[in-house]
Amino acid sequence: MRNELPSAKEMQSYDSATIEAGTDSLVLMERAGRSIFEFIIDNYKDCLHAGSILTILAGPGNNGGDGLVIARYLLEKGCFVKVVVAASDKYSVEFSKQLSNFRDCVTKSQAKLTECLYLFGENRSELDSLSELSSVDKKQLKQILAESAVVVDALLGTGTNSEPRGEIGAIIETVDRWQTAESAPIISVDVPSGLNVDSGQAYSPCISADSTVAIELIKRGMLQHPAKVHCGEISQISIGIKVDGASQFELLCEDTVAEVPVRNPNSHKGSFGQVFVVGGCRLMPGAPMLSAYSALRSGAGTVYMTSFVGGVQLAAPAELMHIPILDKEYFDSECFPLILSRLEKASAAVIGPGFGSSEKIRPFLAQVLTVLQEKNIPAVIDADALNHLALEIGKDGFELRNHVITPHPGEAARLLKTSTEQVQADRYKAVEELYLRTGATVVLKGASSIVYHGEKGWVNQTGNPYMATAGSGDVLAGIIASLLAQGLDCVESAKLGTFVHGLAGDRAHAQLSGPIIASDIIEAIPGLL
The missing domain is CATH 3.40.50.10260 (YjeF N-terminal domain)
Incomplete structure (x- = not known):
């Protein structure tokens, strides 16, 4: 074939x-x-x-x-x-x-x-x-x-x-x-x-x-x-x-995705990168945790995440490390010093899951993106971060060429100033326009997700309808960030991450013979990478 x-x-x-x-x-x-x-x-x-x-x-x-x-x-x-x-x-x-x-x-x-x-x-x-x-x-x-x-x-x-x-x-x-x-x-x-x-x-x-x-x-x-x-x-x-x-487009399959670099027997946890997940708010702590845990399960050496203290408390895997955010409902500029040192040390980052819609987040997001650009740190920009960027798109100051964006059709529509229906009517045209506007490697999520960069794209056929569940996209962001931290470039990380995310969803559905949740997808990742 x-x-x-x-x-x-x-x-x-x-x-x-x-x-x-x-x-x-x-x-x-x-x-x-x-x-x-x-x-x-x-x-x-x-x-x-x-x-x-x-x-x-x-x-x-x-x-x-x-x-x-x-x-x-x-x-x-x-x-x-x-x-x-x-x-x-x-x-x-x-x-x-x-x-x-x-x-x-x-x-x-x-x-x-x-x-x-x-x-x-x-x-x-x-x-x-x-x-x-x-x-x-x-x-x-x-x-x-x-x-x-x-x-x-x-x-x-x-x-x-x-x-x-x-x-x-x-x-x-x-x-x-x-x-x-x-x-x-x-x-x-x-x-x-x-x-x-x-x-x-x-x-x-x-x-x-x-x-x-x-x-x-x-x-x-x-x-x-x-x-x-x-x-x-x-x-x-x-x-x-x-x-x-x-x-211009090819099938995303085993023949067209990269392999994870072979691990040296003399490796240590620092050999496989450090992922920093910057996300969440007081009422939505779960999204960044899903991204962080999936990054860990996908092979990152260490994973840090921001945690809002005083809000909804979740039992986090013991292997995750936390940067506490105190006395805040949402991120704002005052939070930036709390994360700066950890952000600068990251091999890759996830930005946006669970941010929420507060306007206070936008100056904070601009500061984060500036550091990522200055330090040449690749990131997966997802979820609410994309919605905030959509309000600023076209203005100076946001350079996304070293990053991966992972919009669902609604987020893509906001970035392109159009309707979700228009995005879905021609998803190939949409990914090209997203790339032209942002310079980022694009993963347009949905049934048959499309990965696109430059003049080349790949269409994924792994996955199933049961993956249309809360947090599934957060898991994808974590997988891609983990691959970035392990040394793959943006395009190869997006391709392999999207492919493996679908395979994990297929494995989880096969094991459970019914509906699955995001954490089921995470548990199905080992053995696929």
């Missing part, structure tokens, strides 16, 4: 380079159709009984051409195939060739063309291969779908950047209205029709597939929501497309 996650433009350039290098587009189409045919035979045996109908929904472009190749192989195997072609003014050259090949196959099989090939809508083209076809409307299409054992979606490909309209839009709407939990499985060719493969946006209407067979590479938008839901189970086939040059 390849790790590149191309955009539509990048994938098109790979296709073009392969064709220019001497591989004919029809050869690539033949390979794609053959491979997806084999995927259907291997994975949907239970649906392929005598008399079973397999329906191919084919659009006018090369995605539809892939569908026609699939239909031809199914017909040659003896399956009962129905192909529904979306009427269009224009069809691609490759589609036209494959349609002619399919008609020839129908003739050789002695099947009736009018029972194998249908046109949805009125014929508006001069394509001879569409002549004498049976025309179907929405009602008739719904009946064909109801009789099908498997439906193949080959309507639209990676170039979709607006709502499907015309006949294709009508076909997708019909599929949506027909589809239930008991209906035939839908297999999408390369990408579900109606999906934007750059952003992950699902236009209305959009196919909801049970399986999507990605040709050569998974496209980046397919791993974000809502696209990921529409894709169903994603598989990947190779057809020999030459991937010339790295994609």
